[in-house]
Each structure stands twice: as C-alpha cells, then as structure tokens.
Amino acid sequence: MSHPHEEGDKAPHPDRGGGRRQRLFGHGELRLVILDILSREASHGYELIKAIEALTHGSYTPSPGVIYPTLDFLQDQALITIKEENSGRKKITITAQGQNWLAENRQQLAHIQARVQARSVGFELRKNPQMKRALDNFKAVLDLRVNQGDISPAQLKKIIGIIDRAALDISQLD
Structure with missing residues (x-):
C-alpha cells in the first residue's frame, strides 16, 4: 500500500501539457534519497526540495506536502533529528541509525539513482x-x-x- 507522502507530485506542469504523471519514487524510496542527501550535509526542508529538484535535473520538484510528512516519518524512526535554530529554521541531520539504514540499503539507492538519471535524460530529450x-x-x-x-x-x-x-x-x- 502506498502512502500519499511517498507519491510523486501529480500537478500539471506547463511543459508537459497537464495530466497525471507517473510516480518518480516508489514506496519508501524518497526516504532513501533524503537520507543520502543528508549523509553529505545537514539541511533544511526547502534545501532538500531544491536538492531533489537538482538531482532530477528539474523534472521533479517535491512539494512541501510530500517532503514534510516524509521527514516526520524519518524523525519518528530516529533516522534523522530536526532541531530549531535561532533563525526559526529547522536544521535536519541524519543520525547514526539513519547512516546505518542508508548503508544497508545502498543497492536500492543505486537502482533509484540509475532510474532517476535515465528519466532525466528522457526529460531533456523531450524538450525538443x-x-x-x-x-x-x-x-x-x-x-x-x-x-x-x-x-x-x-x-x-x-x-x-x-x-x-x-x-x-x-x-x-x-
């Protein structure tokens, strides 16, 4: 069973003529992508959205309604910590448990990255x-x-x- 926060953004995109797009990330995959980004540096929600957009070469921008429930889940599972900074922004950091879970799922992450890269190439081709x-x-x-x-x-x-x-x-x- 899929969870709404794991699905890709289905909103129409001006370059694609609207309609329902295929999910980019399957159940649980967005969690791995987020942990992978956090394994390189701590981040904030907006920066994670931008990092995923960059990863997909602009073909997918997760909405806050997708990112924040996923972050809540990761925090509930003790895979990340979320701490409020003096600025009021929330700094997101991967935990040792999150690093371990990411390491255990490296092969799945590699498959996700290969699929994202292949789809990004198709997205670039379709601009012509x-x-x-x-x-x-x-x-x-x-x-x-x-x-x-x-x-x-x-x-x-x-x-x-x-x-x-x-x-x-x-x-x-x-």
Whole structure:
C-alpha cells in the first residue's frame, strides 16, 4: 500500500501539457534519497526540495506536502533529528541509525539513482518537439505491436534486433 507522502507530485506542469504523471519514487524510496542527501550535509526542508529538484535535473520538484510528512516519518524512526535554530529554521541531520539504514540499503539507492538519471535524460530529450514526437511515435508503435498485438517469439526477436541496431547506429554517429 502506498502512502500519499511517498507519491510523486501529480500537478500539471506547463511543459508537459497537464495530466497525471507517473510516480518518480516508489514506496519508501524518497526516504532513501533524503537520507543520502543528508549523509553529505545537514539541511533544511526547502534545501532538500531544491536538492531533489537538482538531482532530477528539474523534472521533479517535491512539494512541501510530500517532503514534510516524509521527514516526520524519518524523525519518528530516529533516522534523522530536526532541531530549531535561532533563525526559526529547522536544521535536519541524519543520525547514526539513519547512516546505518542508508548503508544497508545502498543497492536500492543505486537502482533509484540509475532510474532517476535515465528519466532525466528522457526529460531533456523531450524538450525538443521533434524528438518528443519521434519518441511518442516509437512508444505508440511498440505498445500497439507488443502489448496489444498477438506477437510471436520470432516477431519479438525481430523487434528487439531492430531496437538494438538503432541504438548501435545512434551510438556510432559522428
């Protein structure tokens, strides 16, 4: 079961024409991302939001309604401490227990980082209208042939070969 504070921001984005976006982080994944950021330096809520936005190359900005309940959970689990500073801001620091939990979940964090990087590349590509059209066309054809069609193993093998050759052609461009 997912928790609302773990879901990606579903608000329409001016560059994407609105509509519901796929979640960027699955259940519990945002916690790991936050702990990873905090493992490098203590932070504040707004700075965490900006750090996640930078991590995703601007393709995802978590709202305060996503960040703060996650921070409350991490504090309840003794994975972080939140202390009010003289300025009234709240300084967030990872605890030794949080460092241990992060270390135990390094492999999952690596998978999250790889997925975020792959999605960020797609986000950058889609800024070009012709590339967006070509990628959308490619996805539509694949969906029609593979997911909705009655496809044989031989046809699937041919499709995979075409994709692999296209990737090789692109990688060898001057």
